[in-house]
Amino acid sequence: MRAINRNLGCCPTCRQLVTFPPKKGGEVAAYCPRCGSEVHLRKSHSLQNTLALVIASIIFYIPANLLPMMHVQTFAGTESDTIMSGVIYFMETGSYLIGSVIFIASILVPVLKILILLYLIHTVRHHKAAKPKERQKLYLLTEVIGRWSMVDVYVVSIMLALVHFGGLTEIRAGGGAVFFLLVVILTMLAAMSFDPRLIWDTAKEQHA
Amino acid sequence: MIEKLYAVHVAALILFLVSNAFPFLTFEVLGNSSQATFSTAIQYLYEEGDYLLAVAVLMTTLVVPFSRIVIFLLLFAPLHHGRVPRFAPHLLKTLEDITPWGMLDVFLVGVLVSIVKLVKMGTIIPGISLWSFAALILILAYGESIFESHPIWERIEKAQHKGQVKTFRRLRS
Incomplete structure (x- = not known):
């Protein structure tokens, strides 16, 4: 019942x-x-809304990775950092802990979230009954981990606040930061618009 | 729970104000120094024209966390004295609605990453505000771990039956 x-x-x-x-x-x-x-x-149009937001975040995820997160301007010239180049920099200089924090928060978490949501939408849409408990857990995971992707946006903003020596040495935010922020917001909204009760609907329908 | 949460959020309000009033970090390279408070980043982002980033950082690290602390106080100060505030349902609902968008704990990780990144380029001097901010995160995490909305909703419901507290129905027809 x-x-x-x-x-x-x-x-x-x-x-x-x-x-x-x-x-x-x-x-x-x-x-x-x-x-x-x-x-x-049941939330109305939950699947359509979630899918739309997930597709939008996939689209924004591309420039988020290709465009620089920040521009570092020094007397020697301007250097630009993307998400991946930041991770590589930390790994090469031996800061493995920080490197993996950035990697997990900025690359693993958004990709994982998008994949989980796509998987959940797929299983609900095709009335798959298998493993509702596990899928429920996956959904809870996307809700919990989503906000941690903001770390990279904060890093850019803090660096920009601290490295500010009037024109000579400065850090400015790049276009990648804006797109990345949008990815974080959109994936959070996508997770919120998904109705986890749908998982159990299809699970029960098949047993009945 | 009510007494503890009341105490936690009084402390949180003080720590939040301290965190915003004093220098957060100072960065020194070759005799040049640049000092940042909690909201310097927002100001620079705004000046550079990165409005979206400025608004996002402003909302998630200042507006939402501050509103949460204030709402908690508005709710729990009267509850502590045995009264259910008249707008309790609105307050608690707002609290639950904005919670996912408060990201102070994520911001703290961002601070740590930035420090590690900058420490190779120059000298980082932590300010008073950094310590009060770390304490704020700890105390809010504790508050979060003991907070349960269910008993509060039950008290609100009882007060609604007695007609002491508004219901939401008239606001949303």
């Missing part, structure tokens, strides 16, 4: 159980009497 069959929905904010008017279809919305949030039996 699922809550949706009894016209019961759970408020996304305060977890209050809300009874829906008896109506067919998954597009019904109600308001939580306790906190006023909109409650859906």
